[in-house]
Amino acid sequence: xxxxxxxxxxxxxxxxxxxxxxxxxxxxxxxxxxxxxxxxxxxxxxxxxxxxxxxxxxxxxxxxxxxxxxxxxxxxxxxxxxxxxxxxxxxxxxxxxxxxxxxxxxxxxxxxxxxxxxxxxxxxxxxxxxxxxxxxxxxxxxxxxxxxxxxxxxxxxxxxxxxxxxxxxxxxxxxxxxxxxxxxxxxxxxxxxxxxxxxxxxxxxxxxxxxxxxxxxxxxxxxxxxxxxxxxxxxxxxxxxxxxxxxxxxxxxxxxxxxxxxxxxxxxxxxxxxxxxxxxxxxxxxxxxxx
Numbered sequence: 088x089x090x091x092x093x094x095x096x097x098x099x100x101x102x103x104x105x106x107x108x109x110x111x112x113x114x115x116x117x118x119x120x121x122x123x124x125x126x127x128x129x130x131x132x133x134x135x136x137x138x139x140x141x142x143x144x145x146x147x148x149x150x151x152x153x154x155x156x157x158x159x160x161x162x163x164x165x166x167x168x169x170x171x172x173x174x175x176x177x178x179x180x181x182x183x184x185x186x187x188x189x190x191x192x193x194x195x196x197x198x199x200x201x202x203x204x205x206x207x208x209x210x211x212x213x214x215x216x217x218x219x220x221x222x223x224x225x226x227x228x229x230x231x232x233x234x235x236x237x238x239x240x241x242x243x244x245x246x247x248x249x250x251x252x253x254x255x256x257x258x259x260x261x262x263x264x265x266x267x268x269x270x271x272x273x274x275x276x277x278x279x280x281x282x283x284x285x286x287x288x289x290x291x292x293x294x295x296x297x298x299x300x301x302x303x304x305x306x307x308x309x310x311x312x313x314x315x316x317x318x319x320x321x322x323x324x325x326x327x328x329x330x331x332x333x334x335x336x337x338x339x340x341x342x343x344x345x346x347x348x349x350x351x352x353x354x355x356x357x358x359x360x361x362x363x364x365x366x367x368x369x370x371x372x373x374x375x376x377x378x
Contacts (some may be wrong), residue, residue: 089347094123099306149178165195249291267315
């Protein structure tokens with residue numbers, strides 16, 4: 088099987104985790120009815136994006152993984168025969184939390200989890216307050232419909248993460264995401280930021296010869312101060328857009344990816360062949376000082 092149907096669920100969220108979970112389940116069903124074989128949800132889909140503030144009460148949103156939500160989604164995956172990529176707030180132990188994505192196979196089996204490696208800390212994105220950096224390394228999940236590499240949001244900006252995950256055998260890179268614009272920001276800045284966000288991820292497709300699936304949330308949060316910009320997309324193994332979502336609307340779509348195209352592009356553009364791996368040791372340094 089080389090062609091696979093990818094479902095993307097771009098949705099807005101409320102303050103009620105139960106309501107958000109039910110909404111996500113409905114949209115997974117919609118995607119499956121459209122023929123989806125793999126369905127990816129956005130980052131932290133069970134809640135509003137709570138990292139806009141440092142608030143200890145928000146830790147109550149966290150849960151065990153595997154746990155109640157993965158059990159529910161596993162049963163749904165088995166019923167529908169789809170793979171589900173689900174981003175959750177993980178409580179690992181008392182006082183120890185991660186931003187984590189779980190993968191449920193098409194038979195309902197819990198295949199494991201990836202913990203977000205790169206943790207941002209910016210105004211309205213105070214993730215370092217909540218999340219311990221991932222310690223599981225980069226991950227590839229061997230599902231019924233292909234080998235999936237999963238990274239999360241801020242990981243998007245790091246070519247190293249995409250490269251390593253691709254070198255581990257990922258056939259498709261998935262990026263559950265929560266990113267937006269401050270509503271006080273001018274349109275030129277908005278456009279520049281979105282274009283950079285999309286471009287860096289499409290470049291991972293080009294450099295590694297794999298499709299990228301990026302699923303963002305949409306809608307106004309933080310009392311109207313933040314507009315999550317949607318714009319979810321799928322790029323093929325050479326960076327061409329196969330699908331681009333609206334900046335304002337909730338969308339559940341299914342996009343076909345042909346995994347066989349990776350061999351075609353990698354053969355004609357042999358970046359992996361020509362890598363000079365013996366010269367790359369400096370990349371492990373924080374910065375290369377002149378002295």
